[in-house]
Amino acid sequence: MSTLIHGGTVVPGTGNTVLESGAVILRHGRVADVLERWDRDQTFDGEVIDASGCVVMPGLINSHVHGVTPGPLMPSGAPALPDDEWLANLDRHLFAGTTTVLNLCGFCTMDQVREADRRHAVHVRGATTHLPEAERAARMADGRGLPAQSGHSTVEKMLDDGAIAIGELGGGQTLGGGGQDLSYIPRAIERASGVRVHSAQARRMKEAVLGRFIDPDACDMAELRAAAAEAGLEGQIALVELRKIIADSVLPSVEPALNGIREGVQAAARFGVPAILHSAAATARVMRELMDGTLGPQTPGPKANVIASHANHPSHTPAEALALAKLGRDHGWAAEVSVFDLLHRKQTVTTREHWDVLLQEPGLVDVLATDYGHEGHHDELISAVQDVAEHGYRSLAGAVAMATSAVTGLIPGIAPNGGRIEAGRDADVVVASSEDFRDVRFVFVGGVCVVRDGRLAPAARQ
Incomplete structure (x- = not known):
């Protein structure tokens, strides 16, 4: 299957080149050619995509x-x-x-x-x-x-x-970061008090107990009291117990x-x-x-x-x-x-x-x-x-x-033949609206269309 994508702004991924109205030809899973322009009067044996108003970039x-x-x-x-x-x-x-x-x-x-x-x-x-x-x-x-x-x-x-x-190496779940705020601290507090706190409340209480740098000596009990009240925990759990719950969740x-x-x-x-x-x-x-x-x-x-x-x-x-x-x-x-x-x-x-x-x-x-x-x-x-x-x-x-x-x-092993739209490279190519890149029109992986008109194509899942 061959595909011609033309009329869009082609950004090959090299870091220094843009073809304002370029063309890309995909054939046999590879980029076959990259052209500065395509004459609309020319014929092409394959699918033709008019990418006018779009940006064409590597996957x-x-x-x-x-x-x-x-x-x-x-x-x-x-x-x-x-x-x-x-x-x-x-x-x-x-x-x-x-x-x-x-x-x-x-x-x-x-x-x-x-x-x-x-x-x-x-x-x-x-x-x-x-x-x-x-x-x-x-x-x-x-x-x-x-x-x-x-x-x-x-x-x-x-x-x-x-x-x-x-x-x-490391992560918010093991280093007292966002993973603790989102999941582990709220879960531990709910087990002890029956109250489910959201992540921002958990973060405030955690920083009251351990500071931003996860220091056991950084506890500010006045701030913990205020944070606990904001989270609806006043009267539900003693501050000393709350401090221990947070420390026991984060520090080990x-x-x-x-x-x-x-x-x-x-x-x-x-x-x-x-x-x-x-x-x-x-x-x-x-x-x-x-x-x-x-x-x-x-x-x-x-x-x-x-x-x-x-x-x-x-x-x-x-x-x-x-x-x-x-x-x-x-x-x-x-x-x-x-x-x-x-x-x-x-x-x-x-x-x-x-x-x-x-x-x-x-x-x-x-x-x-x-x-x-x-x-x-x-x-x-x-x-x-x-x-x-x-x-x-x-x-x-x-x-x-x-x-x-x-x-x-x-990261050399991540896509050894990808990352650029150049002849001989893998035909992983994206066509998206120039106005809003999130409006992705087409995605090709190995020359196969897996997103068409903003919808998953059958080939997207095996």
Whole structure:
């Protein structure tokens, strides 16, 4: 099957080229040709798509996703999602022009990653956190999705079986972050009081007990009293008990999770693969330690390829996020910013200040990603691309590259023949409205149309 896409603004993904009214020919699963224009009087033996008023770009590559396989969820090893939920998460990625994802639920097996890859048109790739301390942290925070016996696999075995990176090292579930606010703290409080608090209330109480940097000595009982009253807990539970519930939910997994980050960066250096590390206020200290080349007390380590994920994490202040990202750049680290739900949905992340302050710094941010919004409803990666271009943080060509070729440059195994619209490359191509990139008209994976006129085509699921 051959397809001609013409008349749109073709952005090949190289970071420096835009063809204002270009044409792309797909044939036999590859990009056959990229032309500066197509004469409408010419004939073409195949499907012809008029992309006037649209932008044509490579299939987007999302290097930070969760909930896209039938395996354990998140760095806490929580129970797997039902099939219909993880498949729906992949549907949402595909609807929005993402054709390749890197699963950062690092306790999945590669068989589980391959099952997701087989059952859905989106290319699903795998990372690993099969490290002793990371697993210990997961079991302390949750671990219900993990095998009963510890040490069922190792990073080396996973890499041999096809994993392409180590990560996500750390996470909000094991380091007292958003995962605790969304799930574990509210669940523990409800068991004790019968009252279900929402994530913002849980976060306020957690920070009253442990501060932003997860410090047991940072407790402010007056603030905890005010936060508990706001959450409707006054008279339902004693403050001393509430403090203990929060501390017991958060603290046991923190130190092993930090040790797991150290283990993971050591392993990345040893095996020559990228390490993707959870950037947040709770990990700032260990990140600085690792940047300085200390992989443990007085233990110099080899250089690792490290990506600081969601460098715009809202647990930082904007100034802290900027300073840490600059320090990382000075030490050769890459920075990813995640869109979370800060552009449109604004349920869990309601400020874009961190996003803006990092992106407006020239050359500081390398790639764009989504992370995982509540129940999978984060903003779309393609809307992040448009936002970066419209705010002038990058050119359109540069913004598209941050979600395509720049990702393949940092993580070589993620899409070895993708990320660009060039002759001979995989025919993963997206056609979206120039006015609103979220209005995705067509998506091709391997030259097969999997989204047509904004609807999933039969080939989207196997």
